[in-house]
Amino acid sequence: MNETPEQTGQHQALKFEHAGRAGKIAPIAIVVGLLNIVTLSFYRFWGKTRVRKYLWGQTSLLGDPLEYIGTGDELFKGFMTVLFAVLIPLGAVSSIVDVFWAEDGGWFYILFQLVLFSLILFLVGIAQYRARRYRLSRTLWHGIRGAQTGPASKYGRRTLGFYILLPLSLGWTYPWQNMNLMSLMMNNTWFGDRRFTFEGGPGPLYKRFAQTWGLMIGLIFVTVFVGMAIHIPGLEAFLPFILVLMVPPLVAFYQAGEMRYMVSCARYEGLNFTFDATTGSLILLVLGNMLIMVLTLGFGLPFTQMRKFRYFCDRLSATGTADFEDIRRSTESRPTTGEGLADAFDIDAI
Amino acid sequence: MPSISMPFSTNEGRTFPAWFFNGQTAAKRKAVITLTPQGITIEGAKGDGGGWFGLWTYGDLTAAARLRPGQPVQLNSGGNPDARLMVDDPDFAELLGRFAPHLARHALGRGRTWVQAGLAAGLLVLVGMFLAYGIPRLSGPIAATVPISWEEEIGAAIKANITGHAKACEAPPGRAALETLTGRLAGHLDTEYVFDVTVADSLVNNAFAVPGGHIVVMRGLLDTLESPEELAGILAHEMGHVIERHPLAGAIRITGISVLLDLVVGGDSDIVDALVQLGGTLIAFSYNREDERTADAIALEILRQAAITPKGLERFFERLTAEAGKTVGGGDRVDKAAERAVTLFSTHPWNDERLQKVRKAGAATETSRPALTGDQWWSLQGICG
Numbered sequence: 001m002n003e004t005p006e007q008t009g010q011h012q013a014l015k016f017e018h019a020g021r022a023g024k025i026a027p028i029a030i031v032v033g034l035l036n037i038v039t040l041s042f043y044r045f046w047g048k049t050r051v052r053k054y055l056w057g058q059t060s061l062l063g064d065p066l067e068y069i070g071t072g073d074e075l076f077k078g079f080m081t082v083l084f085a086v087l088i089p090l091g092a093v094s095s096i097v098d099v100f101w102a103e104d105g106g107w108f109y110i111l112f113q114l115v116l117f118s119l120i121l122f123l124v125g126i127a128q129y130r131a132r133r134y135r136l137s138r139t140l141w142h143g144i145r146g147a148q149t150g151p152a153s154k155y156g157r158r159t160l161g162f163y164i165l166l167p168l169s170l171g172w173t174y175p176w177q178n179m180n181l182m183s184l185m186m187n188n189t190w191f192g193d194r195r196f197t198f199e200g201g202p203g204p205l206y207k208r209f210a211q212t213w214g215l216m217i218g219l220i221f222v223t224v225f226v227g228m229a230i231h232i233p234g235l236e237a238f239l240p241f242i243l244v245l246m247v248p249p250l251v252a253f254y255q256a257g258e259m260r261y262m263v264s265c266a267r268y269e270g271l272n273f274t275f276d277a278t279t280g281s282l283i284l285l286v287l288g289n290m291l292i293m294v295l296t297l298g299f300g301l302p303f304t305q306m307r308k309f310r311y312f313c314d315r316l317s318a319t320g321t322a323d324f325e326d327i328r329r330s331t332e333s334r335p336t337t338g339e340g341l342a343d344a345f346d347i348d349a350i
Numbered sequence: 351m352p353s354i355s356m357p358f359s360t361n362e363g364r365t366f367p368a369w370f371f372n373g374q375t376a377a378k379r380k381a382v383i384t385l386t387p388q389g390i391t392i393e394g395a396k397g398d399g400g401g402w403f404g405l406w407t408y409g410d411l412t413a414a415a416r417l418r419p420g421q422p423v424q425l426n427s428g429g430n431p432d433a434r435l436m437v438d439d440p441d442f443a444e445l446l447g448r449f450a451p452h453l454a455r456h457a458l459g460r461g462r463t464w465v466q467a468g469l470a471a472g473l474l475v476l477v478g479m480f481l482a483y484g485i486p487r488l489s490g491p492i493a494a495t496v497p498i499s500w501e502e503e504i505g506a507a508i509k510a511n512i513t514g515h516a517k518a519c520e521a522p523p524g525r526a527a528l529e530t531l532t533g534r535l536a537g538h539l540d541t542e543y544v545f546d547v548t549v550a551d552s553l554v555n556n557a558f559a560v561p562g563g564h565i566v567v568m569r570g571l572l573d574t575l576e577s578p579e580e581l582a583g584i585l586a587h588e589m590g591h592v593i594e595r596h597p598l599a600g601a602i603r604i605t606g607i608s609v610l611l612d613l614v615v616g617g618d619s620d621i622v623d624a625l626v627q628l629g630g631t632l633i634a635f636s637y638n639r640e641d642e643r644t645a646d647a648i649a650l651e652i653l654r655q656a657a658i659t660p661k662g663l664e665r666f667f668e669r670l671t672a673e674a675g676k677t678v679g680g681g682d683r684v685d686k687a688a689e690r691a692v693t694l695f696s697t698h699p700w701n702d703e704r705l706q707k708v709r710k711a712g713a714a715t716e717t718s719r720p721a722l723t724g725d726q727w728w729s730l731q732g733i734c735g
Binding site (some may be wrong): 038039040042057064065067088098099100140141142143144145191192324325326327328329 | 369371372373374375376377378414415424432433434436471473474503504507609
């Protein structure tokens with residue numbers, strides 16, 4: 001809070017900082033975890049809100065903290081709405097069809113299953129979009145909120161298309177479709193009355209994607225070749241194991257590149273963004289978080305979320321100009337409840 | 351509390367430097383604030399253009415965190431919910447606490463958390479009581495309203511689900527013997543149900559009735575039986591459950607329980623899913639003592655009308671008492687149904703009174719014919735090939 005107002009509006013590097021501490025989030029994690037158990041996870045709406053308030057509050061830009069202004073009641077109402085409007089009708093219809101038509105296994109049953117499956121993928125997309133819309137609308141910085149506009153159904157359709165084309169193309173539509181999804185989200189993301197823009201084709205991602213596949217094939221080749229050349233007995237038995245171990249680093253290699261590129265495609269007013277994600281640091285982040293979850297029996301979830309926040313804040317920076325004097329509050333309507341669908345589908349979100 | 355007037359006299363009019371965000375633009379303003387009896391007045395700092403930003407009354411104030419002496423303070427006001435005031439001065443928190451005591455006490459909603467936890471716990475108790483007492487009471491009356499044609503559809507699906515991968519034993523001579531016995535038992539009954547008895551090739555030591563008149567006898571149980579009269583007794587007992595619609599009531603119980611748990615726990619209910627999977631059959635097809643007493647009474651009546659001695663059932667009950675619920679597990683393979691299903695004792699509560707009643711009926715029996723011929727019994731024992 002020590003910057004002077006004169007600095008805003010000049011060409012500068014904007015620093016994101018995260019000051020969350022393990023010692024502070026531990027009691028929150030323990031209380032929330034215990035209350036979740038005692039209430040059969042009924043407390044989760046308020047628990048999530050508590051964790052978010054801490055994480056947002058410890059994140060600052062230009063020395064001023066973000067603030068999470070959502071409430072547990074909103075999340076609870078969102079869930080109840082989805083429970084009665086979507087989950088129970090869907091569950092009832094599919095149970096009835098299961099009981100009366102599953103035995104025959106006829107074309108009607110198969111068609112129904114396909115429609116149901118597609119509907120769920122569509123709803124997953126909508127859930128992700130709406131959850132982000134809620135969180136942005138509950139994020140305050142310098143007295144101004146974020147927002148996300150645009151129809152969630154479009155994102156839902158693209159998500160459905162994503163999951164249909166992915167297996168058909170043996171994965172090769174992934175970079176293009178992921179870019180499309182991100183573009184739809186970012187081009188509808190606002191801070192105050194100003195919109196983010198997202199521009200860029202999937203070309204650079206395909207280069208990275210091809211490199212990842214090349215690395216994979218090369219590594220398999222080297223493993224087999226070296227194994228045969230120096231006559232390692234029983235290598236065939238270990239080969240699947242070695243391959244499985246190779247996958248996470250390769251995924252991290254691709255994802256680090258993807259994140260760097262995607263962030264570089266985003267603009268806000270006169271600001272450009274860079275994100276310094278590296279393969280090694282990403283592996284450490286993900287491995288560390290997996291270890292924390294296993295060792296704490298899931299209680300450490302808020303701690304893993306804090307590590308993600310810190311990772312993003314440490315590596316994200318913005319350069320350029322933005323005149324905060326000109327950015328006004330948005331007049332868009334805001335969602336009144338939040339994340340019901342995302343909660344119903346257990347979508348991983350902070 | 352006379353000292354409460356002190357801060358007004360000594361600190362009234364005291365000013366502090368602050369940062370102000372007006373909630374309309376993203377600009378950060380340097381401000382000077384004053385604690386007045388009406389509230390906090392906010393003005394632009396002289397070097398930063400000055401101007402009047404507003405008066406925030408104490409009652410409207412909320413703080414991002416509970417006030418702690420020496421710590422920075424972040425405030426907002428109900429009248430302008432997105433505007434923010436940030437004060438770094440270490441003296442401010444304590445002073446503000448005297449003007450706006452509510453900020454020092456429960457700004458974080460600490461009290462509310464416990465209220466919510468209490469409400470949640472209370473709701474949980476209510477749900478638990480409904481699960482334990484309400485649903486079992488309601489399941490019988492609800493079952494009575496379901497048409498038998500619906501019950502048959504539901505039962506076929508449940509039967510397939512419970513027997514799982516265990517295949518039905520179909521050796522024709524065995525089937526013929528089983529149908530003869532079933533026909534003889536059901537012959538005198540005045541019921542809409544068409545009984546269908548299946549021997550499932552599973553090592554589990556159990557027999558149960560599913561909705562719609564389907565009765566499943568596991569091979570594990572059949573192998574332990576010493577006479578066709580024992581089987582006749584068991585089938586008559588399960589028919590008693592069917593006639594009283596106990597299996598349908600069980601299916602309604604399990605549906606009610608899973609819907610209710612879904613309501614409470616919602617989407618990420620892996621734990622509950624697992625519980626329902628594990629305990630599902632147990633809860634659905636477990637009967638209480640009253641159900642068993644009724645089924646036994648009907649069984650004795652069925653046996654009497656079919657002129658089959660209840661001595662078989664008596665002998666079977668005696669052996670159960672002796673073995674006290676040991677399961678048959680001697681096979682060299684464990685199939686999925688065996689892992690999932692439950693033993694006879696856990697689904698059919700036992701007490702000595704049941705044996706006494708069957709003994710009495712046995713002593714009173716005058717004429718009886720064998721349940722099956724020796725050849726038929728031999729074929730039935732070989733039904734699984």
